[in-house]
Amino acid sequence: MQHMFSNRVxxxxxxxxxxxxxxxxxxxxxxxxxxxxxxxxKRIYTLWMMxxxxxxxxxxxxxxxxxxxxxxANFGFSLLWLILFSPCSYTCWFRPLYxxxxxxxxxNFMAFFFIFFLQCLLALIQTIGIPGWGTSGWIATxxxxxYNVGSAIVMLITTLLFTAVTALMALVLIKVHRMYRGGxxxxxxxxxxxxxxxxxxxxVREAGFNAVTQTAQGPSLPQYPAAVPSYPDNSHWG
Numbered sequence: 001m002q003h004m005f006s007n008r009v010x011x012x013x014x015x016x017x018x019x020x021x022x023x024x025x026x027x028x029x030x031x032x033x034x035x036x037x038x039x040x041x042k043r044i045y046t047l048w049m050m051x052x053x054x055x056x057x058x059x060x061x062x063x064x065x066x067x068x069x070x071x072x073a074n075f076g077f078s079l080l081w082l083i084l085f086s087p088c089s090y091t092c093w094f095r096p097l098y099x100x101x102x103x104x105x106x107x108n109f110m111a112f113f114f115i116f117f118l119q120c121l122l123a124l125i126q127t128i129g130i131p132g133w134g135t136s137g138w139i140a141t142x143x144x145x146x147y148n149v150g151s152a153i154v155m156l157i158t159t160l161l162f163t164a165v166t167a168l169m170a171l172v173l174i175k176v177h178r179m180y181r182g183g184x185x186x187x188x189x190x191x192x193x194x195x196x197x198x199x200x201x202x203x204v205r206e207a208g209f210n211a212v213t214q215t216a217q218g219p220s221l222p223q224y225p226a227a228v229p230s231y232p233d234n235s236h237w238g
């Protein structure tokens with residue numbers, strides 16, 4: 001079992017072979033996530049990409065903001081937010097969610113809820129758009145229409161994207177929380193994982209399941225989904 005995991009080569013982020021920097025994570029939703037939850041995880045991964053793309057467009061909007069007479073500090077902050085929040089959001093909330101579904105980890109579910117709640121607050125602040133903070137939100141965009149309409153229109157596109165992403169993040173937080181609680185998840189389970197050390201490695205949980213399976217049925221190698229309980233179906237987002 002451990003040999004199977006050791007042979008896996010990290011594939012995310014996808015980097016050219018000639019680069020000295022190598023990929024940090026192994027990600028394969030079809031292989032590691034239960035079929036029932038693959039669509040949900042894919043959509044949340046798409047949401048992360050939308051957020052990262054919005055941060056990229058925010059840099060362009062801040063260039064237009066600067067060109068229209070705004071402060072250069074907004075452009076500098078927008079670059080900082082892109083470099084900081086894009087990788088950190090993947091590492092800090094998408095990976096915990098991925099590992100939570102992969103191995104039924106209550107600890108990772110709790111980590112996701114806490115960090116993603118902070119992410120929602122951050123996205124809301126970025127949507128509001130406080131002038132001088134490097135985000136093209138509603139306040140900054142509406143105020144700049146009186147100075148330069150062309151730049152403000154470019155900023156408005158990013159503002160609308162921030163608004164959409166924030167709304168989708170709130171929806172995801174609510175739906176995943178309802179699903180987790182509906183499946184019997186609790187803070188107590190997360191505390192038990194912490195005290196026993198099961199949160200450290202998904203293969204630990206899977207190896208235990210595999211050992212039982214081999215004893216009862218002979219050699220077999222189930223995927224991660226075999227260890228995950230049945231949470232309420234989330235195939236519909238309505």
